[in-house]
Amino acid sequence: MRQGEAPPDAKWTGPSHAGVKAPEPIVIADPTVRFASTARRLSKLADGHPMEAWLYFMATLAQAQHTVATTLAPAVALNQVDVARAVEARLPPLAADGHRRDASWRDGLALLLDSIDGREWPPAVQEAIELLRSSDAATLEKLADAFLRGGLGHADAGVTVFVVAALQVYFSGSAARLAASDLRLLEERSLCPCCGSPSVSGLITATGITPGTRYLYCSLCSTAWNHVRAVCVTCGGTRKLSVQGIEDDAGVVKAETCGECHTYTKLLYQLKDTQVDPYADDLASLGLDLLVAEAGFARHAPNPLLLVGDGEAVAE
The missing domain is CATH 3.90.1670.10 (FdhE-like domain)
Structure with a gap:
């Protein structure tokens, strides 16, 4: 797994005037x-x-x-x-x-x-x-x-x-034994600032001080970190992004596809279901993965629990 190259010098570089609250950059899981x-x-x-x-x-x-x-x-x-x-x-x-x-x-x-x-x-x-x-x-x-x-x-x-x-x-x-304040977001924002692993999915929050924030969830250590929305997790592109979903479903899980690097990442919308879980809902939405793959997009990083296949051996 690749490691990041250069963390930013500060925790947040966005607006600081009164009335604007910054999202927590890193959240350690319990x-x-x-x-x-x-x-x-x-x-x-x-x-x-x-x-x-x-x-x-x-x-x-x-x-x-x-x-x-x-x-x-x-x-x-x-x-x-x-x-x-x-x-x-x-x-x-x-x-x-x-x-x-x-x-x-x-x-x-x-x-x-x-x-x-x-x-x-x-x-x-x-x-x-x-x-x-x-x-x-x-x-x-x-x-x-x-x-x-x-x-x-x-x-x-x-x-x-x-x-x-x-x-x-x-x-x-x-x-969990580390303090989020001791960590820094990596320059390569697609990687976990704690262990350097890729994310399994991204959750768009509906609660907290900054609803609408995207947090990526680490596939290994469960740490979550803020990643700007409408920016490709893989290549950082912004020009050819599109959000794809399965027609007539609840819209809890969608795929953000990038026409520049031809990859996609999962987006989970807490507003659609407050019980959404970045790990469980990713596993349960394999049908979306298949549809997006058929359209020519590769997942930005695999779910490590899926490296053994699609579950057919257990399901039989």
Whole structure:
């Protein structure tokens, strides 16, 4: 995963006169809430959905993440000096592809597997669980490195969803130990200022001091950061942007497409549904991804929980 190059010198450079409120540039997630919210939303969205079985599986996985986040809470506390040094060096302090992980993430993986086991999952899921349980520490670390550095092989795809889920809990817990005020938005605004990972989706707020603000949500550490609307997340272009949606649906999730770089990103509208979740609603709107892809647009970054496919193995 690429890292940003240069953070801005200040937290906000917009208007400062009386009556104009600036959005918080960075919001650190609470891991004791984040995964439970995603699990509840997935369970709600799964009911009657064409991919109902798969979404229920993902809801179960998110609930297992919540169990790990609230009981074991795997994480690492970064030294304040190291955080300041990283920000000064124009790097995210919890850089996904450079951070030295604490062994507690593997304990989190073991608890996650225990939490999700015991149900009648398809053979492929059970095989993946047993394979991970029988793997030694070196193998698990190798799988984690391969995912975080973009070198995951097809042969490892079956176990990736569980490794990713465990890493999300670990990085979210680690990010929660940082103060947003110590971080800075990166010059490459499409990347998380905390861990340098790409976003999974963008949420347009309907509440707070600055409704209508777009926040991108990190695919790994759950941090949210402000990104200007009507600007392409991938290339920064503004001339050929268009918002696409599925005809006659509720309009909660749409795709912002860019005719300059031919990529798209998801937009989630809180005004249309106050319970919208940047992670759950992204997974439940795969139909929109397919339609936009057929129109010739590539997603700006993949959802890491989808690297194993589209859920057919679970849904069958």
